[in-house]
Amino acid sequence: MTAEGAFVITGGTIHDPATGRDGVVDDVFVDGGRIVAPPADPRGFARVDARGLVVMPGGVDLHSHVAGPKVCAGRRIAPHLARGPDRAIAAVPTIHATGALYAALGYTTVFDAAIACAAAEIAHLELAELPILDKGIFLLAADRGDVLESLARDDARGLERLLHASLDAGRGWAVKVANPGGPAFWKHGRRGDHHDLDAALPGRGSLTPRLVLERLAEAVGALGLPHPLHVHTANLGLPGNWRTMLETMRSLAGRRAHLAHVQFHSYSGGDLDEGSFGSAVAPLVEFFNAHDTLTLDVGQILFGDTVAMTGDAAAAEHLAAATGVPWMAHDLHLEGGCGVLPIAYRDTSVIHAWQWAIGLEWFLCARDPWRVALSTDHPNGAHFTAYPHLMRLLGDEPFRREALSRLPPAVRDRSPLKDITREYTLQELCIVTRAAPARIAGLPQKGHLGVGADADITIYRPDRDLARMFAMPAKVFKQGILVAEDGHLRSTPAGRTLAAVER
Ligand SMILES: [Zn+2]
Incomplete structure (x- = not known):
């Protein structure tokens, strides 16, 4: 007995790292929006x-x-910024276009x-209008005064209660901290970006950014x-900030x-480093590789x-x-804020070229x-929408080498990238774009094609040009519904909101 919408994807080459399938030919059965075991009687399953x-x-x-x-x-x-061949894609698309x-x-x-x-x-009102995708938000809970107060008192139970209440009220998936303690420095008229992890927060006793990180991670x-x-x-974006990143990892090591x-936190240079601006990925990635409770995303820049x-x-x-560009600062009801500005990454800029190379080095x-x-x-x-280009940079060494050769000599000749020949396999590209982020996010029903997973499935045409391959899947299914085909939308079902606290 099968529900309407039951189908089987036949004879595809499966990349599903979570179930150990690396390019094996297999069928994928879908019923009721989920992946199911091969049935004894496959009649009634439409064939794809x-x-x-x-x-x-x-x-x-x-x-x-x-x-x-x-x-x-x-x-x-x-509003003037756009990308794509005919500049049809806004730098910040509408919520509908985003989905x-x-x-x-x-x-x-x-x-x-x-x-x-x-x-x-x-x-959440906006995200309710985002079609197709399941979505969640990370809450900047550590910007709240009451949370800072409980952090300063080292009141672990009180902190947990406040975080839980914030996640419940805000239907959040996770707790995010952006520049720990930064808003406190900022609001007291001090540069929020020039403190290290051990400077005491203004008005919060002996509380430091390091303690904010440790106590939040614990909670x-x-x-x-x-x-x-x-x-x-x-110290995001500042020369010499790799020291802060290393201290951050040291403080958090042993905890998840x-x-x-x-990428934005891995720069040499500044007053403490003899050399000029450049890459300090080496000591950071060495620490990262040795500490397996830590995970990361890169924040790659592209020109x-x-x-x-x-x-x-x-x-x-x-x-x-x-x-020298105009910017906007939001101040949200005494609770932290947000800075917004246009930015143009140029391959003729030594700084931007370093940022590009540093991300890839990571x-x-x-x-x-x-x-x-x-x-x-x-x-x-x-x-x-530049992810396919990034995936080609990772999976196609000659393509990456050619791109590196066009950068300013200071970067081309000094970046460790020039000696790196690793190419991501299709399986590794699959890991970093779906299997790993699903696992890191804590989504057991996502990022894999095992029985019980949501039938979120993408079918690609193999292509030596990985950018072309990943830019336009042949078919995309969301919970078993065909939503896109060769770049055309086929339907726009509503996605679900992922909230950590069940109601
Ligand atoms: Zn971000």
């Missing part, structure tokens, strides 16, 4: 012929920015990684949330923690025009001052792809 095609789980974007006040500000500050573009790319789940607790309701672990503390550490957009938006208002202010030197999620920190480093 996938011979010669590649079958993967739907993509999961663990760190993106698609909703809330910062995204609206991004649309206002840069349609993600789905056409084979993605079926997205998280907005920075929503202030006070903006959660607005964000998130004690609450048993699906995703560990999501950490955007201090997720390090966001590490072009985009919009930066961050819960770290101080970083936005610094960047706007450095580049991808290629992190040994375990299961602890790595592919991201551009959309739209901060690049638009999510």
Whole structure:
């Protein structure tokens, strides 16, 4: 007995790292929006012929920015920016276009990684209009005064109660901290981006950013949330900030923690380093490789025009001052805020070229792809529609080498990238775009094609040009519904909201 909508994808080449299938030909049975075991009697299952095609789980974007006040500000500050062959894709698309573009790319789940607790309701109203994808938000709960107070008192139970209440009220999936303690420095008229992890927060006794990180990670672990503390550490974007990143990892090692957009936190240079701006990935990735409770997303930059938006208002202010562009600062009812500004990444800029090379160095030197999620920190480093280009950079060494050869000599000749020959396999690309982010996010029903998984499935045409292959799946299913085919939307079912606290 099968429900309407039961079908079998036959003869496809399966890439499903979670079940250990690496390019094996197999059938995938779907019934009731989920993947099911092969039935004794397959009559009644419609057939979808996938011979010669590649079958993967739907993509999961663990760190993106698609909703809330910062995204609206991004649309206002840069309405002229667009990308794509005919510049048809806005740098910050409408909520409807965001869902349609993600789905056409084979993605079926997205998280907005920075929503202030006070903006959660607005964000959910917007996300209710995001078609197709399942979606969740990470709450900036550590910006709240009461949370800071319990952190300062080292009141672990009180902290857990407050975080749980925030997640419940804001229907959040995870707790995010952006520049730990940064808003406290910012609001006391001090540069929020120039403190280290051991500077005491103004008005909070002996509380330091390091203690904020440690106590939050502990509380998130004690609450048993699906995703560990999501950490955007201090000094984002600043020369010499690799020291802060290393200290952050040292503080969190031994606990589960997720390090966001590490590319933006891996720079040498500044007053403490003798050399000029450059890559400090080597000591960081060495520590990361040796500490398996830590996970990361890269926040790759790609060349072009985009919009930066961050819960770290101080970083936005610094960047706007450095580049001479107008910026917007939100102050959300005394609860942290957000900085938004347009940004143009140029391959003629030594700084931008370093950022590009540093992101790729992280991808290629992190040994375990299961602890790595592919991201551009959309739209901060690049638009999510550039993921296929990024996947080609990872999986096609000659293509990457050619791109590196066009960069300024300071980067071309000094970046460790010039000596790295690793190419991501299809299986590894599958891991960093779906299997790993699903596992890191804590979504047992996502990122794989095993029995019981949501029938979120993407079918690609194999192509030596990986960018072309991943840019236009032949078919995309969301919970068993065909939503996109060859770049065309076929239906727009509503996605579900992923909330950590059951109601
Ligand atoms: Zn981000």
